[in-house]
Amino acid sequence: MSQEDANPPSLYVAREPVFPRRVKGTFRTLKWWLLAVMLGIYYITPWLRWDRGPNLPDQAVLIDMSGRRFFFFMIEIWPHEFYFIAGLLIMAGLGLFLFTSAAGRVWCGYACPQTVWTDLFILVERWVEGDRNARIRLHRQPWNWEKLLKNGIKWWIWLLIGLATGGAWVFYFTDAPTLLRDLVTFQAHPAAYITMLILTFTTFFFGGFAREQICIYACPWPRIQAAMMDEDTLTIGYRDWRGEPRGKQTVEGNGDCIDCMACVNVCPMGIDIRDGQQLACITCGLCIDACNDVMDRIGKPRDLIGYLALTDETRERAGQPAKSVWAHVFRVRTILYTVLWGGVGVGLIVALFLRSPIDVSVTPVRNPTYVTLSDGSIRNAYDLRLRNMQGADAQFTLAVTSEAFVTMALEGQEGLTVTVPANETMQQRVYLTAQPDSEAATEDRSDVRIWVEELGTTNRIHHDTVFNGKED
Secondary structure, three states, rough: HHHHHHOOOOOOOOOOOOOOOOOOOHHHHHHHHHHHHHHHHHHHHHHHHHOOOOOOEEEEEEEOOOOOOEOOOOEEEEHHHHHOOOOOOOHHHHHHHHHHHHHHOOOHHHOOHHHHHHHHHHHHHHHHHHHHHHHHHHHHOOHHHHHHHHHHHHHHHHHHHHHHHHOOOOOOOOOHHHHHHHHHOOOHHHHHHHHHEEEEEEEEHHHHHHOOHHHHHHHHHHHHHHHOOOOOOOOEEEEEEHEEEEEEEOOOOOOOOOOOOHHHHHHHHOOOOOHHOOOOOOOOOHHHHHHHHHHHHHHHOOOOOOEEEEHHHHHHHHHOOOOOHHHHOHHHHHHHHHHHHHHHHHHHHHHHHHHEEEEEEEEEEEOOEEEEEOOOOEEEEEEEEEEEEEOOOEEEEEEEEEOOOOOEEEOOOOOEEEEEEOOEEEEEEEEEEEOOOOOHHHHEEEEEEEEEOOOOOOOEEEEEEEEOOOOO
């Protein structure tokens, strides 16, 4: 066995830390604004109040696990209405498809939590240690008091950010002021502390140390996105027909690229966009800002690096003007995604406004499927779950309709009227009975419809089920 066979080469390249240089420009400014808005929404939302009355929580956005409900300002989602959540997830997926098809990985570059928190951590790192050259020098120097102090301050701030991130997350699941008081006084449930510790560690590690490794190795999105991009998708590229050969502008025949490495030095993924499209590129646009700044200083046209599609590359190489942005954005594929996305959204809004404030689910008792009474009558039992999704108690009247005559009775109740407390679900046992020689008693199965009507209102719903008879 050869030495090479005994020690096969590693399939993974050792990680080289990335120290992005500070840059100014359109895309960097856009990223700062989006970072501030998204972090503001994440950290502030649990503290917003919304008055829903005396019997409901006043937190504007709350995932109430104990009450099995989701509150979003004036909207209240119950467990049986999970299709609203499913619809929102479908819209989120279609939205990703739409934006990726139109402009590549803009989600990764501007809105992904990994990108947002990594940007925040790099900002802290730059504030404590200095810009790119200072951070590289500090990284390479041996451990001394300066390195210990600066890393200690940086890590401490990162931990505080991670703790705030984990704390904000748990505030979405219970009343935020109450939980904060319990956390500070060490009276909160252990699950709250465990969740905060996990999120603190993952935020600290992912944003501070893993960074681009999460995007390259852990995230599946770079691999999935290829199925949603085509030759008309706008993405970041290097116009090599204009920039090559690289070198000093004083040398005749050189292109516009002076090989200053500015585009590489600002890249948070540590790649060279001039090498072509790469899986690691998150389309953040910082290389565009860096290159445009250099082009301005040397008096060359901007957008040596910029947003373009493969069809634009072919046209520009031939000396033709590129297509307009709108021609890339509005095409059959993106229009289809938009129609689907809008259709799901409209459907959810219509369902939200048309939903009834009362609901019922019916579960036939299967053990046994029917009971023969002393007079020969056949009786079926059903468990009804009556939901009153209103802020006041409501009286429900129950009834049954069927082509085969059956009668209804409620367990533990006189008559067919029950009172369901406000914002609660009540279970009620119901009995349907058919006379001995009736069609329902002698047939194997008969269709029945159970009605629920709220007294004093027009709210009325029904649920179809079956009556099991004693077939001869």
